[in-house]
Amino acid sequence: MLRMSLQTFRDRWTLFVGALLSIALGVALVQAGAVVIDGAGSPPAGATPAESAELARSFDDVNAIMGMSLFLGLFLSVFIISSTFSFTVTERRRELALLRLSGASRANLMTLLVGEGLVLGVLGSGLGALLGTVVVRGQLWLLGNLDLPADRLDVSFSPWLLVVDLGVGVGVAVAGVALAARRASRVRPLEALRDVGQAARVMTLGRWLWGLGMAVPAVAAAIGSQTSSDMLTSVLLGFAVIFTGSIALQQLSPLIVPGVGAVVGLALRPSVVGDLARSGLRDGVRRTATTAGPLIVLVGLVVGLMGILTSQTAAATVEREQTTKGEIVVESTGASVSRIRSTxxxxxxxxxxxxxxxxxxxxxxxxxxxxxxxxxxxxxxxxxxxxxxxxxxxxxxxxxxxxxxxxxxxxxxxxxxxxxxxxxxxxxxxxxxxxxxxxxxxxxxxxxxxxxxxxxxxxxxxxxxxxxxxxxxxxxxxxxxxxxxxxSHVGMVRDLHSWSAEQSRQQGDENVSVMGALAGLGGVYALISVINAVAVGVSQRKRELAVARVTGFSRAQVVLAAVVESLVVTAIGLLLGGVVAATCLMGVRRGNESALGVPVLDVPWMLVIGLGVGSVLVVAATSAVAGWSSTRPRPVSLVAGRE
Structure with a gap:
């Protein structure tokens, strides 16, 4: 079975590209984070007490940033790889059913899939180790932009990191594939061949448990953020809404996406191509949910996190103006104070x-x-x-x-x-x-x-x-x-509002840079998963697309229908992710109003627009390329047989 795993990986490598990149990125982040944290162990010898105190504070900040990066990287790696493998295994259910009918046991099937995970983990570890040397330079650049002592860190590579890389890569891959392998091995082969029963079930027990298990705290956090009179509590509950709400909607998307898709699909009916795309939305529930899920996480995570920070920066400006009784602020050294007072x-x-x-x-x-x-x-x-x-x-x-x-x-x-x-x-x-x-x-x-x-x-x-x-x-x-x-040239002279806004901007830039890097990390993972889901979903529909061509559709119409279908799913994912982010930010707005007496909310609209346009372009390009590639064979050659 292990040899068959290697053969499968070689023959159907396109199914594993997304998971491979996710593992490589996760390994690279762990390696780079471990190198930086190890280098920030203690101030260098010969530093003065003042320098040691300053470096100790800075090194604590470095370790905190790297710790968040490691946690998020590992969490997203397991989450995305598990989702990717689940979809990939589902798309191969007929192939796996044939193996069962030919004599393979459930244990053989699990060995095959876990073996593919091992191959993926080893390859991802090697690629991640190489990528880690680049990522560590990027992290040092980020730390330098945050005025942290990146040049005082010892970032030399140690051989023990290779063991860590291999352990992380293989561990993440096996953890991601284990649940999908267990579920696939329990499907009866005849059900998989006919696509009925358990094989046709999209909302599995695991999805129900994860979806409802995350939905309950998400709703509780949303209600709590709206009723809390404490600003910090509202912000913390907002973070809870982002993570639990995104995961809940991602897991429950097979229930939500078809309904929203049916409403959107009404606008597509007058067009022949649109009607074909609507049919794909209606019938491909698992495919559409798998594509929309990462987009929900992407928008909820990135817009939610950045919205919290920009809103708190705006709230800090308002608070500083409310608590400072003056009209002008002068920034200088202490030597200028007497001249200011004598003005x-x-x-x-x-x-x-x-x-x-x-x-x-x-x-x-x-x-x-x-x-x-x-x-x-x-x-x-x-x-x-x-x-x-x-x-x-x-x-x-x-x-x-x-x-x-x-x-x-x-x-x-x-x-x-x-x-x-x-x-x-x-x-x-x-x-x-x-x-x-x-x-x-x-x-x-x-x-x-x-x-x-x-x-x-x-x-x-x-x-x-x-x-x-x-x-x-x-x-x-x-x-x-x-x-x-x-x-009198006593220093930088500003009115209170300008000074307050500048102080908030300077103090907020560091947090925005850190959270922006973490949110960007989540965005990269989500986009990898989206691209993989779209590419796999379209490429696995060769026979379906061939049937459409035989019935009279041209190749261009079939590809355009696939693109339209993917764009509708993208819009649904962006919309549901926006619901998560909006729920979070409304709670933050309520907390700011309770603390400051005025509602303060700053939505990063440019980020929202950029995410929307970028997602549409990425999905459209991926589905067009995958659709054109999938329709290259003559349709008659595919209609007669099963894939």
Whole structure:
């Protein structure tokens, strides 16, 4: 049977191209991720304490990004390969039935299919190992664009990675084919030959379990996101909607796609070619569902993830404007603060300087514990209170003075709200400061610890990057003060809205780049699966297309009907994926409204249009090429026999 697996793979390699590419991509991602994570193990020898702290924080970010990439890559590999093999095995049911009739047992059949998976896994591992050397360069490029220390990573290749590659490739392939092999071996051979009974059943037990098992949490998450008053909860529930909703619709697509296709097919009836395409939609339920499924995942995953990020970036802009009481913001160094304050028309100039400081957390009866990384800013307590409209969740801002500290929004997940004091080390200065308040989390990132400028050496403040919020004196024109500040060359001068939007854009770019890369990864997998499903589905219909030609259709009409059918299925997949993304984003909009008082939603329309146009072009081209290739033989030679 193993020799037959090799023979089958050689003779019918076109059925396995999509799965082979999926495995190779999964292996390449695992290899590249393992190389990068191994290289980000620890800061290099000879680094100063400040450099070590910065690199440790950056390496944590690198490991988090690579970890998400590895998880998504493995998940999609198994998911897509399982779907691809299920469709491929189903399309070969007559071939497998003939093997059973010729004496092959169920165990022989499973050995044949698992053997094909092993061959696929070995070949995919080899291709993935070669592709991994290219992928790691792409990941380093991405990390460099995120201002992470890609040049400080040791990305040398180790021989043990070949073992990992082989294990991942073979493991993913066997896991993907195992369920399809077991189901195929249980089909009675006569049922498969006649396409009745269990062989004709599209909604298998596994599809029902997966579909309903994912539909229940998807509906619960959708309802929860609409009723939650917490922004973070709505976002997390939105992520749940994306993954569970996409999988649920993909698994239940044999129930949904035919109904939607029947409605769409009414518009095709007046045309002869359209009527042929409508017949294909009606009769090829398994084929249409297999094609629409990856598109549902593609749109739901990519549009949903990117929509969450763009919406939260817009929400951060609104929040920053709501919590900042000022009209102008100046970006400079600490040396310019005095000049800003002395500018005519400036009533309040509240400076916030980012410090190269180290924070230690005192513990009762034990030595202070250093934080791995903390963003520390220095402010004037009175000016900070005058320009900040953010109520603390514990403590009082009125107690903030030159001898105390405040835990900022960024400390919510790293420092306990019950922390009573912090120790700040900046240069040769060490100060212990009692904590008098703890600010709540915000949509955008915020500092971990806020300290008074009075405890920071003036030389450090003079060089520190500083943002100064300016409140204009009553009766003075904002434009006049802005022009005076620009004329004095104190730094980059912006109005509050422009500054807030720029801050959100800069802080959102990193998240969008990371999530865009992950969403793009999901998109590549989905497109591979779509191309494979379309190519296999059309190429396996040679006899059906030949019958249409014998009855009077021309070759061009038959190919055009296949293209039209594929495009209708594509439209259905995009529509259902859009339902998943829209459900997710409406929950995010509701969460933003609960937190900010105004509904905030930013749909990435250019991405939506690009996905739609790209999917249509890819599917149309694939179905046209597969249809033209499948209609190359003379129709009479195919009508008389079974494939």
């Amino acid at each position: 005519p028309g400036v009533a309040v100039a509240a400076a916030t300087s980012t410090l190269p400081a180290r924070i230690l957390l005192p513990r009762t009866g034990r030595a202070a514990q250093p934080m791995k990384w903390a963003e520390v800013v220095a402010v004037d307590p009175a000016g900070y209170r005058a320009t900040t409209d953010l109520a603390p969740k514990t403590g009082r801002l009125s107690d903030f003075s030159d001898h105390a500290a405040v835990l900022g929004p960024g400390a919510a997940v790293s420092i306990s709200p019950k922390q009573s004091a912090v120790v700040m080390q900046v240069g040769s200065v060490t100060r212990r400061l009692p904590v008098v308040a703890h600010l709540p989390e915000t949509v955008g990132p915020g500092p971990d610890v806020i300290v008074p400028r009075a405890v920071v050496p003036s030389a450090v403040l003079a060089k520190a990057p500083t943002q100064t919020v300016v409140r204009v004196a009553a009766g003075t024109s904002v434009a006049t003060v802005r022009d005076r500040l620009r004329a």
